[in-house]
Amino acid sequence: MLSGKRILLIIGGGIAAYKSLDLIRRLRERGAAVTPVLTRAAEEFVTPLSVAALAGGKCYGHLFDLTDEAEMGHIELSRAADLVVVAPATADLMAKMAGGHADDLASTLLMATDKRVLIAPAMNVRMWLHRATQRNIATLRADDVRFVGPNEGDMACGEYGPGRMAEPLGIVAAIEAAMGDGPMAGRHVIVTSGPTHEPIDPVRYIANRSSGAQGTALARALRDLGARVTFVTGPASVPPPGGVEVVRVETAIEMLEAVKAALPAEAAVFAAAVADWRVTHASASKMKKDASGKAPALDFAENPDILATVAQMTPGRPKLVVGFAAETDDVIAHARAKRARKQCDWIVANDVRPATGIMGGTENAVTLITAEGAEEWPRLPKDEVARRLAAGIAAALG
Numbered sequence: 030m031l032s033g034k035r036i037l038l039i040i041g042g043g044i045a046a047y048k049s050l051d052l053i054r055r056l057r058e059r060g061a062a063v064t065p066v067l068t069r070a071a072e073e074f075v076t077p078l079s080v081a082a083l084a085g086g087k088c089y090g091h092l093f094d095l096t097d098e099a100e101m102g103h104i105e106l107s108r109a110a111d112l113v114v115v116a117p118a119t120a121d122l123m124a125k126m127a128g129g130h131a132d133d134l135a136s137t138l139l140m141a142t143d144k145r146v147l148i149a150p151a152m153n154v155r156m157w158l159h160r161a162t163q164r165n166i167a168t169l170r171a172d173d174v175r176f177v178g179p180n181e182g183d184m185a186c187g188e189y190g191p192g193r194m195a196e197p198l199g200i201v202a203a204i205e206a207a208m209g210d211g212p213m214a215g216r217h218v219i220v221t222s223g224p225t226h227e228p229i230d231p232v233r234y235i236a237n238r239s240s241g242a243q244g245t246a247l248a249r250a251l252r253d254l255g256a257r258v259t260f261v262t263g264p265a266s267v268p269p270p271g272g273v274e275v276v277r278v279e280t281a282i283e284m285l286e287a288v289k290a291a292l293p294a295e296a297a298v299f300a301a302a303v304a305d306w307r308v309t310h311a312s313a314s315k316m317k318k319d320a321s322g323k324a325p326a327l328d329f330a331e332n333p334d335i336l337a338t339v340a341q342m343t344p345g346r347p348k349l350v351v352g353f354a355a356e357t358d359d360v361i362a363h364a365r366a367k368r369a370r371k372q373c374d375w376i377v378a379n380d381v382r383p384a385t386g387i388m389g390g391t392e393n394a395v396t397l398i399t400a401e402g403a404e405e406w407p408r409l410p411k412d413e414v415a416r417r418l419a420a421g422i423a424a425a426l427g
């Protein structure tokens with residue numbers, strides 16, 4: 030699948046750089062041409078000679094070379110590739126990318142490129158979890174930089190946690206997906222996400238605690254498998270992923286219209302926490318306090334059920350319709366009943382009692398309810414839940 034593709038591989042200065050030597054071999058085995066660039070720090074870990082030998086061509090260093098500039102300027106080098114891959118992407122290199130620095134060849138290439146960029150982060154677990162790195166990750170994601178890994182496990186520094194670079198074959202799979210060759214290539218998926226805001230008057234609204242984190246992670250994971258994603262989002266606190274079509278809405282009725290407008294789709298995943306009710310007659314002007322001290326009485330109307338509407342569409346029903354069920358008790362029984370009532374294929378059930386810390390948190394513990402039964406997943410980061418779900422969707426679509 031990578032035959033004839035040109036990959037600009039920037040190797041950062043981390044112990045994981047040794048895995049990049051194997052990555053070069055794996056890519057060349059698949060017919061890709063690899064142009065390697067080493068940062069100054071990378072040269073402390075792997076030698077330009079071994080990198081050049083494995084790549085079967087010139088290895089570019091950290092300095093601008095006047096001969097190279099005459100033959101092939103850094104602009105051209107950054108554009109001649111089909112994809113730019115940074116592996117390992119160190120905390121420092123990610124900070125440079127997020128800040129837009131261009132003080133050596135690698136960072137200048139990353140600034141000058143007009144191609145998709147995929148990074149394989151690798152660093153100590155504390156560095157990965159550091160607020161500065163987490164800020165940079167959010168910035169890079171918003172800039173549509175693709176990520177593969179890091180994985181969780183034992184680290185060279187003796188600690189345990191997220192920060193290990195993805196394995197070469199995992200990076201190869203991510204490269205294939207980033208090139209549009211993933212298992213979901215050419216497939217359209219709609220993802221709803223975030224809360225809805227139902228107006229009371231021009232300044233007040235009814236909302237819920239959904240951050241949009243799980244829906245956002247899911248849209249990103251589907252995109253990473255090559256899907257064309259329409260991401261219909263209410264006012265979420267987590268920014269939408271890059272590389273997807275974002276449709277912003279406020280209310281449940283707007284969300285339903287946006288979903289209908291985005292059809293047809295092969296799959297639709299309803300991760301939004303849609304308000305069940307709206308205020309029947311939202312006031313056109315700001316409601317004022319009554320001199321009598323009487324609180325206003327609000328009338329409510331039920332919102333359309335977007336998931337049920339789409340799941341019961343004929344024709345036009347996506348092949349796979351997935352709903353979420355946020356419950357606080359009898360999670361599985363309620364989720365099963367919801368699946369039957371709404372007529373969707375899968376329900377991703379989760380327990381959102383405040384004590385679980387799931388709503389608004391970074392982890393999720395879900396049970397997947399399908400026609401075959403209930404499958405309980407371990408508590409995992411929302412990104413990992415999203416990756417598993419996206420892989421399941423890809424498998425179900427065949």
Ligand code: CTP
Binds near residue numbers: 281302304335367
């Ligand atoms: N959903 C939707 N439109 C609605 C309400 C919910 O699309 N108006 C979707 C959600 O995105 C989610 C699923 O339906 O995928 C379950 O939502 P939930 O609010 O948990 O279920 P309810 O239908 O509200 O059932 P209950 O009030 O009994 O919990």
